Amino acid sequence: MTGSEVLARATRALTAAGVPDAGRDARRLLAHVLKVPPGRLTLFLPEPVDPDLETIYNVLVERRSERVPVSHLIGRREFYGRPFLVTPQVLDPRPETETLIEAALAAPFSRVLDLGTGSGCILLTLLAEQAGATGVGGDVSAEALNVAYWNRNAMQLEPRAALVEASWFDGLRPEDRFDLIVSNPPYIAAAELPGLSPEVRQYEPRLALTDGGDGLAAYRAIAVGVGAHLAPGGRLLLEIGPTQAAAVSAILSQAGLVDIRVIPDLDGRDRVVQATRTGG
Structure with missing residues (x-):
């Protein structure tokens, strides 16, 4: 079969399975199997596909029909123009998180802390974009940190990015200070979990998705500890769910942070809350 025939059959199968953007995913998987850039796949479609590669492709299409994420x-x-290793042990980097990256890069920083770093995509992207900056990424999951280590080393950021296994600020020394603290914490309320897509609900780590309660526990914990590690005049940037802006802003205000503002993503939904520590 030619690439076009294999692709058409896969698209029909994914569509029948209810996979969103079935044609896009079929192309991404075929480009992966053929080891060609996705943007150049069309050039290879008229050619016959090796039967062994076709078998591999069919297995991937079958698993995608079961709603396993393409990234897995x-x-x-x-993410932000760079490839990151992703496994079921980390949250899949999402385009909307790039809103936090843009907000962080809107002002200079020299020392950044990423709370709940997961794959490391936020920390490592910020360090790659901000020459000379250094940072720390912390995560309570050793499995997630293994992925972050791999991404850090692949990007040759070992000298500039430290990774620690810890919950929130627990892995820091009392004297550690940062002029930028960022986090994409678990913010989905337990009651919202049944409404998530199968890709998220079944295949992403529960610890990175929800606190098992109202979705605000992480913000409360960050607010309690941030004052000891955010330098005077430093910025705090937190990704939020689209309905959480008022609640998270209130939590940060009660913690004494100022200049609180909400930043929307490209779809116009509230996505990031930014706050500043007084002084400096």
Whole structure:
């Protein structure tokens, strides 16, 4: 079969399984199997597909029909123009999180802390974009940190990025200070879990998705500890769910942070809350 025939059959199968954007996912998987850039796949479609590669492709399509995320099947996810290793032990980097990256890069920083770093995509992207900056990424999951280590080393950021296994601020020394603290914490309320897509609900780590309660526990914990480690005049940037802006802003205000503002994503939904520590 030609690439076009294999692709058409896969698209029909994914569509029948209810997979959103079935044609896009079929192309991404075929490009992965053929080891060609996705943007150049069309050039290879008229050619016959090796039967062994076709078998591999069919297995991937079958697993995608079971709603396994594409990133888990190919082991990579693009974030802010860079490929990151992704496994079921970390949250899949999402385009909306790039809103936090843009907000962080809007002002200079020299020392950044990423709470709940997961794959490391936020910390490592910020360090790659801000020459000379250094940072720390912490996560309570040793499995997630293994992925962050791999991404850090692949990006050759070992000298500038330290990774620690710890819950929130627990892995820091009392004297550690940062002029930028960022986090994409678990913010989905337990009651919202049944409404998530199968890709998220069944295949992403529960610890990175929800606190098992109202979705605000992480923000309360961060607010309690941030004053000891955010330098005077430093910024705190937190990703939020689209209905949480008022609640998170109130938590940060009660913790004494100022200049609190909400930043929308490209779809116009509330996505990031930014706050500043007084002084400096």
